[in-house]
Amino acid sequence: MRRFAALFEILDRTSSTSAKRDAMAAYFADAPAQDAAWAVYVLGGGKLKRTASSTELRTALARETGYADWLIDDCYQHVGDLAETIALMLPREEQAHEDTPLHVWMEARLPSLGRLESPERIELLREWWRGLPREQVFLVNKLLTGSLRVGVSHRLVVQALAQWADLPTDLIAHRLSGTWKPGAEAFVALAGPERADEHAGERPYPFFLASPLEQDVASLGEVGDWLAEWKWDGIRAQLMRRDDHALIWSRGEERLDGRFPEIETAAADLPVGCVLDGEILAWTLDEAHPLPFAALQKRIGKLKPGAKLLADTPVRLMAYDLLELGGDDLRERPLAERRTLLATLIEDRGPTLMLSPAVDAPDWEALAAVRVESRERRTEGLMLKRLDSPYRVGRKRGDWWKWKVDPYTIDAVLLYAQPGHGRRSGLFTDYTFGVWNGDALVPVAKAYSGLDDAEIGRLDRWIRAHTIDRFGPVRSVEATHVFELAFEAIQASGRHKAGVAVRFPRILRWRTDLAIRDADKLDDLRRLASG
Numbered sequence: 001m002r003r004f005a006a007l008f009e010i011l012d013r014t015s016s017t018s019a020k021r022d023a024m025a026a027y028f029a030d031a032p033a034q035d036a037a038w039a040v041y042v043l044g045g046g047k048l049k050r051t052a053s054s055t056e057l058r059t060a061l062a063r064e065t066g067y068a069d070w071l072i073d074d075c076y077q078h079v080g081d082l083a084e085t086i087a088l089m090l091p092r093e094e095q096a097h098e099d100t101p102l103h104v105w106m107e108a109r110l111p112s113l114g115r116l117e118s119p120e121r122i123e124l125l126r127e128w129w130r131g132l133p134r135e136q137v138f139l140v141n142k143l144l145t146g147s148l149r150v151g152v153s154h155r156l157v158v159q160a161l162a163q164w165a166d167l168p169t170d171l172i173a174h175r176l177s178g179t180w181k182p183g184a185e186a187f188v189a190l191a192g193p194e195r196a197d198e199h200a201g202e203r204p205y206p207f208f209l210a211s212p213l214e215q216d217v218a219s220l221g222e223v224g225d226w227l228a229e230w231k232w233d234g235i236r237a238q239l240m241r242r243d244d245h246a247l248i249w250s251r252g253e254e255r256l257d258g259r260f261p262e263i264e265t266a267a268a269d270l271p272v273g274c275v276l277d278g279e280i281l282a283w284t285l286d287e288a289h290p291l292p293f294a295a296l297q298k299r300i301g302k303l304k305p306g307a308k309l310l311a312d313t314p315v316r317l318m319a320y321d322l323l324e325l326g327g328d329d330l331r332e333r334p335l336a337e338r339r340t341l342l343a344t345l346i347e348d349r350g351p352t353l354m355l356s357p358a359v360d361a362p363d364w365e366a367l368a369a370v371r372v373e374s375r376e377r378r379t380e381g382l383m384l385k386r387l388d389s390p391y392r393v394g395r396k397r398g399d400w401w402k403w404k405v406d407p408y409t410i411d412a413v414l415l416y417a418q419p420g421h422g423r424r425s426g427l428f429t430d431y432t433f434g435v436w437n438g439d440a441l442v443p444v445a446k447a448y449s450g451l452d453d454a455e456i457g458r459l460d461r462w463i464r465a466h467t468i469d470r471f472g473p474v475r476s477v478e479a480t481h482v483f484e485l486a487f488e489a490i491q492a493s494g495r496h497k498a499g500v501a502v503r504f505p506r507i508l509r510w511r512t513d514l515a516i517r518d519a520d521k522l523d524d525l526r527r528l529a530s531g
Contacts, residue, residue: 002099003031004039005135011043011150020152024160034103037187042106044157044176048146051114052121054082057141060125061086077473080419080426083141087134098131106182110144155394165191170206170393177253178203204238204249205275205323205331206393210383210400217403218364220384227335227387228359228367230379231402232318233293233489234281235300239263239317240324241270248280256280258304263317266352273327274345277391278319278356285314287351290378292491293503319346320356320383323391331391338391374405380488381405407486408502408528410520411511413441414481417463418474420448428463428475429456431507433485437498437522444498444525445485450507459510482514483507490529498522500529 010023024043028036042048058072067089079085100109109128113121129137142148158176162169175190220226236251246267248256257264260280270276282291282299295313299305322342323331330338346353359382361367367382374381381404389399412433420429430448434441451459459481469476486508493501500522511518 001102001105001136001139003027004035004102005133005139007039008139008150009135011152015151017156021156021160021163024152024157025163028161028164032101032103033184033187035101037182037184038102038106040157040161040176040187040190041180041182042143042148043150043152044154046182048143048148049111049114050146051110051144052125054145056118056122057082057086057125057145060122060129061089063122064126064129065089065091077470078426080428080473083138083145083147086129086141087138090129090134090137092134103182105140105143110140113144158394161190167191167194173206173393174203177206178249179255202240202242202247204240204253205277205391207236207238207251207277208321208392208400209395210385210402211395211397213384213401213403217368217384220364220401223361223364223367225387227339227385228361229320229356229383229385230359230374230377231381231383231404232279232281232290232356233378233380234279234290234296234318237278237280237317238323239267239276239278239319241267241272241274243272246270259299259302260315261305262310262315262352266317266349269349270345271326273324274322275324276317276319276342276346276353277321277323278317280315281318282313282315283351285312292378292489294491294493294501316350316352316354318354318356321391333390334388335385335391336387371403371405404488407488408490409484409486409508410435410444410525411482411514411518412445412485413479413516413519414477414483415441415443415479416474416476417459427456427460429460431483433483433505434479435498435520435522435525441479441516441519442498442522444496444500444522445487445502445505447485447505447507451510455510479516482511482516482519484509484511490525492526492529498525500525 004027007023007027011020014020024039027039031039058069061067061072062069072085072089075089076082076085079088113124116124128140132140139148158169158173161176162172165172171194172190180186235256237256238249240247240249246264248260248263250256263280280296282296283289284291291313296315298309298313299315302309319342321335322338322345323329325341325345330341343355346355359367359370361370371382381402384401384403386399392399412435414431415434416432417428418430420427430446432443433445433447434443462481463475463477466478466480467475468478484507485505487502487505489503490500491503492499495501502525
C-alpha cells in the first residue's frame, strides 16, 4: 500500500497529464503484478463496493479521538471530504507501520469488513487506523467508501499501460474492455503479444468518440468528403452476434443483456461474427420519431422488462457503423466501405434494426439550414464523419465531429451549494439553482462545471460568509447571485418538485449584471417542456 499511496500523492499534486501518465507507467513497471492490477482497476474507474457507512466512520472517529460530534461535523464542513477529515483528526503516532499490500486490502481486508456487524466494523476500523500512517488512513477510507477519485481518466490509465507495455493504446483499451477482472495473470496478460483471436471473444471494441465542433464548419473542407447523420439522444451501444447468442454493451462497458429483448431477438438473424455500433432509442408507437431520453430510462433499470413496458416503450437500434463482419475486424477500413457493408447487412431488418439515415446537402450552408430542424426531429444536431476515416479509439479529434444545436439557456438564482470531490473536496463547487414560481424561488437544476478557478474561489468565500442554513454537507445561501445556465433538453417530470427536468445543465457565465428579480420564471421552462 505504501507504493500505491506514493503514486496517489503524485497524481493528486499535479495537473500535468504527462506527469500523471509517467507516474502510473513507472508504478506499473515496479509494483507487484497483483497490486498493479488493482491499481489499474481503481484508477480506471472500477466500481468499488462500500463496506462501511459514513455514520460508522464518524462513530469510529468519535470513539478513537473523544471529540464531540459537533466538532467532527464542523471540521467535516470545512474539509469537505470525510476520509480526509478522519486522516487529519486522528492523532499522529510516530512509529513504524506494517505495509500491507494493496491487493490484500482489496481482496481480503475490505471484503471481510463488509461481512461484520456494525459494532465489530467500528472497532476494526479503529484498529486499522492505529496501524496505518496518515496517507494510508486516507486511502483506505476512500477505498472502503467506494469514492476514490484523483483526476485520472480511464483513457489516461490506458495510455500509461501502453507506455509501460510498449503496445498500441487501442490494443490495451480492448483488453481492458468489458468484464476485465483484476489479478496478477490478468495484469501480465495486458502486456502480452497480440494474438490472432484477440477480438473474437465477448469483449466490446473500444468506442470511437466524436469531438465537439467549435470551429467554422467550412474549415472541414469539401462537404462531399463527409457523412452527415442526425445526432441521436439515446444509449450508445455495440450489438455483438456470437456463436449462439447476442450481446449488447453500453459505452460504459456494461452488459445490457435482457433489458432490450427485442433487439437481441432481431440480432438472432444476423450472421455470426458481426459487431454493430449504434444508438438505442425509445420510439413512438406510430414510428414517427424517437421519444425523449426519459422514456428510455424506464427501460434501463429493468433487467427483465414486463410486457406492458415493452409494449408502451418500444426500442430500436439505430446502427451507424460496422466494426466486425464474419469475424474480420473492419475498423481500419474507411467509413464509406463500412457503411456500405452495414447497409447491406441490415437491409429489410427494420424497424428494430435501422440504418441511421444520411443527411444529404450540396454545401455547408445548406447543411446548416437542415441542422436547424434538429429539435423538431427530436435530435441534438448533426454528426459529421470523414468518409475515409477508420474507426479509432476514444476521442481522437479530426475524423468525427458532433455539430450540436445551440443549447437552451436560462438565468437562474444560486440557492444551495455543497463541496465537490477529489481536488475540489475543500471547495463549494456543486450548486443548485432556482427560478421564480410566483413569489418563490424553486430549484430546477444542479450544475458543477463552467466557472474558472478564480470564480470558484470567489464564490466559495461568499458562500461561507452568506450561509443561512445547513443540511449535512449542503448549505442554503442568500438569494443574491444569478447565473446563466445551458442545457440540452427539457421535459415534464413528476419526480421533480418544479415539474420539469433539464438534461446536462452547466454554467455558462456569472451574471453579475442581473438582479435576482431578472431571473427566469418556471412558466418559461414549462412552455419549453411542452413545446
